[in-house]
Amino acid sequence: MARPLSEEKRQALLDAAAEFVANLGTAASTAKIAKAAGVSEGTLFTYFPTKDDLLNQLFLEIETDLTETMLAPYPADDSAKERLFAVWNRLIDWGLAHATARKALRQLKVSDRVTVESRNRCHFMQRDARTLVEECLAGHAAPGRIAFYIDTILFDLADISINAVTAKPQESDAIRQAGFDLFWKGSAA
Amino acid sequence: MARPLSEEKRQALLDAAAEFVANLGTAASTAKIAKAAGVSEGTLFTYFPTKDDLLNQLFLEIETDLTETMLAPYPADDSAKERLFAVWNRLIDWGLAHATARKALRQLKVSDRVTVESRNRCHFMQRDARTLVEECLAGHAAPGRIAFYIDTILFDLADISINAVTAKPQESDAIRQAGFDLFWKGSAA
Amino acid sequence: MARPLSEEKRQALLDAAAEFVANLGTAASTAKIAKAAGVSEGTLFTYFPTKDDLLNQLFLEIETDLTETMLAPYPADDSAKERLFAVWNRLIDWGLAHATARKALRQLKVSDRVTVESRNRCHFMQRDARTLVEECLAGHAAPGRIAFYIDTILFDLADISINAVTAKPQESDAIRQAGFDLFWKGSAA
Amino acid sequence: MARPLSEEKRQALLDAAAEFVANLGTAASTAKIAKAAGVSEGTLFTYFPTKDDLLNQLFLEIETDLTETMLAPYPADDSAKERLFAVWNRLIDWGLAHATARKALRQLKVSDRVTVESRNRCHFMQRDARTLVEECLAGHAAPGRIAFYIDTILFDLADISINAVTAKPQESDAIRQAGFDLFWKGSAA
């Protein structure tokens, strides 16, 4: 069965793409990405039929990673607040640990080369994560606003907070706490 | 002799650039922008020596407009909360009224073609706006967190809220209020 | 040990090639041809060392088929005219029955990827067919022009007539007859 | 009004295209064509927005030239046959004088990159030429077959004859006459 497609190469391409997209946006050239991944220009297209495919796969890969991170088991916490804080910290930690992926994601989110379908698929994938947060907010926030808090605020607020931590790493804990406090107190019924 | 360049053409170029950058990002071509502005390809470069210049000027122009909107006189309100709510509403209203400019701004903010210098200049330009908010938050928020709330949270939260309003215009008032509540309650000491 | 290459696959490749060359000319890609033939890209090259080989083989295969069709036994006719009309009808029938092959042949004939050697070999192969026609024309056409009528006119005129029949199938018989009449009367001494 | 498009360059591009298409078919590369025309690769696309445009323009240009050649004034001849022979000679002469254009035309005719619209436009353009021939054939050929003789046979027969003349230039006159005789006698009612 000839040489099989190498998962290693696929990953190297996605990694290289993340790196370049983070800095150059979707204008990052396939030639540079292929070279950085250590494969020839043509090979990129055996793994991703078009550049847009590569970008969309990259988008989904990063979002998947973030979602899985959020859903990894949590210690059995007592209070809803503590559970949500754990989630919040996961978000912040992920962002700090995946600075490049996060930058790439920002670029991809504003690009119309990431299709509506990719965005929808991503939204669907995150339904468990949303449920997780929902359970933490039930009984705390006004029921009519919970959807707004989750879909609109939480992730972006985390994003903002990560930016702030990245800019001032020495104030990491304070910012992390301030961001969470804002969300928790702000969302109280 | 005064500058013989036509302010009208300059503005037409910036407007056209906003339109295209909003949709295509910084990949928008100078040829298309020039055509949409009703001038020739070459003329664009007599007004903006390079494409990066155009992009940076566009960035500054939009931020300037937003800042001036925020600083326009407010009715003498009693409470800090009411004053801040007025500011908040200005932000939301501006965003709704300048959808294209806002989309362009999002693209520009994530592009490294907008220089650090432009970003700094913008930050400096907004010092009065920050002071305005600072005065509203003094006595309400914890002093140590005020800078964080202003520099990091407020504008991005407004941005997020505008997105939400744009997505569901019929819930405009509710979202507007929910966003403000979150910020106000969340930032309380 | 006999040749282990599968004649079946070879034929599938030639058939697929005919199909694609008919529509895309010699720009038809080996990958598409292989896929349509149900074999892998690499396998094509075990049957035909280069793409040019494939094209030349295809050319020869089609011409061979056409030639054999012409040479299949004829009913013992009386007149030379009737015999030639039978040949003529064979040509037309073959063209109608092998539309794809004919289209492919047209493309191949104008391509310089079909070598002079292939063309010569083809010419040599058709010597019996030419003799057949020669015998029909002897005593009818001027001796000095017979070669011209056969080598230059007859096949191309048949080709033209097939085109016309294909374009207006309902007038098939009329066109067929008109074409033959033109040749027969036109070639009379 | 800046530099105007240069008719000279446009023509150089078409000439270079004819040259390469004649030999390589539509696979002739735009880079080679541009270089041969003495302009940069990019310039080709200011004159022809796509390669297909170039090919279609080339097709139309050659057909136009051929048509105009056919329609140039003829000496007032007596007989229909003499008039038609004059037309025939024009066709042959044109083909001999424009060997490259003729080869290019053959390639273009079998390519599906030349659109139906171009072919239709060409057919429309040649209506006067068809009328000219029609008048020669009226009273000579069977009325029901005249369309067939003109639309299908005449031009292709001339093409065939030119091929033959090109292959054996020393027999030019004989072939020329033989071809015409075939058509004239063959088309007699």
Add this chain to the structure above:
DNA sequence: TATGAATGAGATTTCATTCAT
């Protein structure tokens, strides 16, 4: 023998910028 991943040259097209008019 069969497979299909890998390759890199080459194809078409776009684009920021220059410069003749």
Add this chain to the structure above:
DNA sequence: GATGAATGAAATCTCATTCAT
């Protein structure tokens, strides 16, 4: 100053062919 033709580097993608499996 305004124009838009000219440029050639660079971008995405295709393809015949090779070769590890």
